[in-house]
Amino acid sequence: MSVKSFGGRRTAVAAGLVLALGGGISAQAATTGPRSDSSTTEAAVAHRSDAGGGKGAIAACSQEALGVSAVKEPADSEEARHLLLIVQNAGNKKCNLYRHPLLRLGADARTTVPVIEESDPDPGVPVTLAPGQEAYAAVLVSGGARDEYEARSMTLGLQGQPGSHVGRPIDVPMPVPTLYADDGQLVTYWTTASGFALDFIMSK
Numbered sequence: 001m002s003v004k005s006f007g008g009r010r011t012a013v014a015a016g017l018v019l020a021l022g023g024g025i026s027a028q029a030a031t032t033g034p035r036s037d038s039s040t041t042e043a044a045v046a047h048r049s050d051a052g053g054g055k056g057a058i059a060a061c062s063q064e065a066l067g068v069s070a071v072k073e074p075a076d077s078e079e080a081r082h083l084l085l086i087v088q089n090a091g092n093k094k095c096n097l098y099r100h101p102l103l104r105l106g107a108d109a110r111t112t113v114p115v116i117e118e119s120d121p122d123p124g125v126p127v128t129l130a131p132g133q134e135a136y137a138a139v140l141v142s143g144g145a146r147d148e149y150e151a152r153s154m155t156l157g158l159q160g161q162p163g164s165h166v167g168r169p170i171d172v173p174m175p176v177p178t179l180y181a182d183d184g185q186l187v188t189y190w191t192t193a194s195g196f197a198l199d200f201i202m203s204k
Contacts, residue, residue: 060160063167065091083139089129096126102157119188138197143184151179
């Protein structure tokens with residue numbers, strides 16, 4: 001299997017990358033991190049497009065076409081309370097990311113991480129990724145709530161058209177060996193502006 005490489009966007013950060021191929025999932029090492037810029041709402045939706053049916057409709061992003069990684073924010077923080085989930089279109093066609101990640105922290109997680117509803121600047125419209133383009137979702141691992149637990153794995157589920165899922169859950173390489181999650185965990189909607197996503201969790 002050939003290894004797809006992904007270009008860095010700022011000072012290299014030790015991060016994992018997983019590339020899901022067909023029915024199996026293989027992990028690869030990566031050393032890239034995203035740019036945490038302060039983009040506007042307009043920038044966050046700049047690469048969104050209509051996902052209606054028709055001959056020219058853009059397919060939903062699938063595990064076969066995505067590279068996935070997660071990094072601490074900021075990169076030098078001692079605690080891994082704030083994460084940036086990164087996906088990159090490693091295919092050769094545009095694809096659509098719908099709504100938000102269906103993220104589970106830990107193998108025993110009873111449910112997916114609740115979403116911050118106000119983090120979607122354009123409800124109902126998917127994020128369209130061109131080949132090589134990245135999208136982001138910010139994750140609050142612990143919000144100071146009760147019932148803290150140790151999470152040694154993360155899985156990402158992709159959504160399709162409303163009410164549907166795409167493929168199987170993808171194992172996300174852990175940015176640290178163990179996350180200390182609690183009932184206050186949250187995740188944002190997908191966006192092409194990392195700073196926009198992080199604004200919703202960094203003050204929590």
